[in-house]
Amino acid sequence: MDPAARLGSAQIDVVAQLAVSTVLLGGIYALIAIGLTLIFGIMRVVNFAHGEFLMLGMYLAFFAFTLKSIDPWVMLPVALVIFFAVGLLVYVLVMKGVIHASHNVQIFTTVGLSTALQNIALVLWSGDYQLFRPWHASVVLRLGATAFNLSQVVAFAVAVLMTAALFAFMKFAHTGRVMRATAQDRDAATLMGIDTDRVYRLTFAIGIACVGTAGVLVSPLYAAYPQAGLQFVTLAYVVVVLGGLGDMVGALAGSLIVAGVEVGGSYVFGTAWKEVLYFILFIAVLVFRPAGLFGQRGAESLGV
Amino acid sequence: MTADRWVAAALFTVAALVPAVVRDSFILDSLILILLWGALSSAWNVAGGYAGQVSLGHAAFFGVGAYAAALTSARYHHSPWLGLLVGVVLSLVAGGAIGFLSNRLKGPYFALSTIAFAEVLKIVASRWRGFTSGSEGVPVPFRPGFWTLGLGHVQWVYLALVVAILYYLLQVYLERSRIGYQLAGVREDEDAAEALGIDSRRRKVQAVMLSAALTSVCGSLWAQYVGFVDPIHVFSIDLSVRFALNTIIGGIGTALGPFLGSILITSLETYLRATFSGMKAGFGGIYLIIYGVVLILVVRWAPEGLTGIAARFRVRRADAPA
Numbered sequence: 001m002d003p004a005a006r007l008g009s010a011q012i013d014v015v016a017q018l019a020v021s022t023v024l025l026g027g028i029y030a031l032i033a034i035g036l037t038l039i040f041g042i043m044r045v046v047n048f049a050h051g052e053f054l055m056l057g058m059y060l061a062f063f064a065f066t067l068k069s070i071d072p073w074v075m076l077p078v079a080l081v082i083f084f085a086v087g088l089l090v091y092v093l094v095m096k097g098v099i100h101a102s103h104n105v106q107i108f109t110t111v112g113l114s115t116a117l118q119n120i121a122l123v124l125w126s127g128d129y130q131l132f133r134p135w136h137a138s139v140v141l142r143l144g145a146t147a148f149n150l151s152q153v154v155a156f157a158v159a160v161l162m163t164a165a166l167f168a169f170m171k172f173a174h175t176g177r178v179m180r181a182t183a184q185d186r187d188a189a190t191l192m193g194i195d196t197d198r199v200y201r202l203t204f205a206i207g208i209a210c211v212g213t214a215g216v217l218v219s220p221l222y223a224a225y226p227q228a229g230l231q232f233v234t235l236a237y238v239v240v241v242l243g244g245l246g247d248m249v250g251a252l253a254g255s256l257i258v259a260g261v262e263v264g265g266s267y268v269f270g271t272a273w274k275e276v277l278y279f280i281l282f283i284a285v286l287v288f289r290p291a292g293l294f295g296q297r298g299a300e301s302l303g304v
Numbered sequence: 305m306t307a308d309r310w311v312a313a314a315l316f317t318v319a320a321l322v323p324a325v326v327r328d329s330f331i332l333d334s335l336i337l338i339l340l341w342g343a344l345s346s347a348w349n350v351a352g353g354y355a356g357q358v359s360l361g362h363a364a365f366f367g368v369g370a371y372a373a374a375l376t377s378a379r380y381h382h383s384p385w386l387g388l389l390v391g392v393v394l395s396l397v398a399g400g401a402i403g404f405l406s407n408r409l410k411g412p413y414f415a416l417s418t419i420a421f422a423e424v425l426k427i428v429a430s431r432w433r434g435f436t437s438g439s440e441g442v443p444v445p446f447r448p449g450f451w452t453l454g455l456g457h458v459q460w461v462y463l464a465l466v467v468a469i470l471y472y473l474l475q476v477y478l479e480r481s482r483i484g485y486q487l488a489g490v491r492e493d494e495d496a497a498e499a500l501g502i503d504s505r506r507r508k509v510q511a512v513m514l515s516a517a518l519t520s521v522c523g524s525l526w527a528q529y530v531g532f533v534d535p536i537h538v539f540s541i542d543l544s545v546r547f548a549l550n551t552i553i554g555g556i557g558t559a560l561g562p563f564l565g566s567i568l569i570t571s572l573e574t575y576l577r578a579t580f581s582g583m584k585a586g587f588g589g590i591y592l593i594i595y596g597v598v599l600i601l602v603v604r605w606a607p608e609g610l611t612g613i614a615a616r617f618r619v620r621r622a623d624a625p626a
């Protein structure tokens with residue numbers, strides 16, 4: 001049958017629903033990826049433990065809800081502060097010492113951090129899936145022919161708000177400008193009197209605050225378990241590589257592309273195979289445009 | 305012979321003598337695991353240590369070997385040795401593909417692409433139910449005999465020992481042969497190596513292929529020894545990290561390092577598992593917390609690992625006035 005003839009109103013509804021789902025999901029991926037790409041752009045470190053902070057954020061929301069019946073929305077500002085502090089602490093304890101070390105040292109430092117955090121969660125809270133349903137997870141909103149729940153919409157809105165705030169901070173605030181200067185040229189920044197250690201500390205704390213808060217945001221939608229970060233962070237790698245490691249606008253675009261591939265892929269091929277799609281996309285980008293779809297060519301072979 | 309070689313000779317001799325004295329299956333089992341982990345880490349070392357191609361996706365080749373052997377014996381009722389060969393061929397192809405495709409990538413980019421590659425294989429193995437039985441996994445039938453790899457503990461010790469010694473000798477060869485020096489040149493400075501007429505791309509792909517095939521062989525043996533293969537475990541990133549962890553703790557880019565790391569980490573794991581097994585389920589994770597912390601500390605404070613610390617110690621002693 002001619003495909004055009006099949007596009008009745010029901011199919012258009014499906015397209016609309018897919019588009020809305022893509023955008024909602026993309027917003028959340030963006031918040032996860034932006035921290036990763038910020039840390040890479042400024043510190044030149046791929047944080048392989050990024051997903052574990054997301055997992056910790058999910059557990060934070062879970063325990064606040066089940067033990068103290070605090071809504072995850074209330075936990076958002078609390079999480080922001082907590083994870084900023086966690087970021088500072090981890091930077092001072094772990095990252096500070098390896099910032100000028102070789103790639104291998106940096107890779108295995110964050111890999112070791114990831115292993116340790118995952119298993120601390122496993123020992124403390126067991127490997128069970130923990131899901132909770134605050135009231136807003138069961139409120140369904142309808143817009144035209146599309147439907148989505150309130151938790152999703154708010155998660156998206158908060159994620160977009162935070163991403164926008166971070167953009168504004170990087171663009172207009174003096175500290176943001178200092179951070180960008182450090183990203184462009186570490187040595188020149190030092191010569192201009194910038195305390196690069198402070199910049200890295202702040203960068204890491206902001207990155208971790210973003211991803212920890214993202215964990216609280218997704219907690220009503222996905223179950224928390226010690227390896228929960230893994231599924232998101234592999235996605236975040238795809239997102240940031242697509243957008244160009246270190247490129248914040250690229251990370252936004254990458255989020256939407258990955259969300260689109262995921263939503264479209266699960267519709268066409270079924271949820272079972274969607275992951276294969278974005279990993280193949282990932283490998284293809286790494287192979288053909290390793291600096292990202294919008295990035296400068298050649299960054300990958302400088303090993304930056 | 306240098307000190308490292310003597311230590312290796314002593315370790316392998318002890319391993320060979322253990323089954324003559326001890327019949328305790330727990331100890332023999334630990335010994336087999338130490339040897340297999342040591343061999344696997346040596347295989348990783350060929351790419352990650354000697355050629356500087358640090359992969360976090362070597363579980364891909366382990367899984368290919370494990371599935372090849374398990375499916376050949378469980379589904380097609382052929383000898384797992386045949387499966388082992390099939391695994392080697394497939395891993396050579398896979399290693400060649402990933403090595404060729406990721407050739408330009410360095411540092412974290414290379415690591416990311418290998419992770420993605422292992423993830424793709426994991427998803428395929430868990431979703432392709434008709435062929436791999438999906439996430440239920442494949443039980444491997446135990447049929448006594450060498451040809452079917454249904455061996456007793458003592459025989460397994462000697463089989464693993466032979467593999468370990470061969471891998472060790474291969475690494476020694478890489479340390480002193482022309483190709484080994486070329487790999488070291490490519491690892492340290494690719495441009496300089498190219499300027500000296502070394503085809504660095506080809507050398508890197510060759511190293512990854514060799515490393516993949518060696519990993520696959522151990523994957524096949526492991527599947528037959530443990531008797532069960534499932535995608536979540538054999539393709540997991542934890543496994544890939546473990547290969548690297550043993551090697552880094554023992555001493556990356558040395559022939560002895562992977563074995564020293566394996567002895568330390570595997571005995572630690574066995575000991576802590578036995579100690580905490582009676583307690584809450586999650587307590588099995590304690591040894592993994594220790595791994596993570598040890599990994600962070602080692603790369604920061606002793607990036608050259610145990611062999612490096614020993615060498616430093618020897619130099620200091622030699623410098624001291626007699």
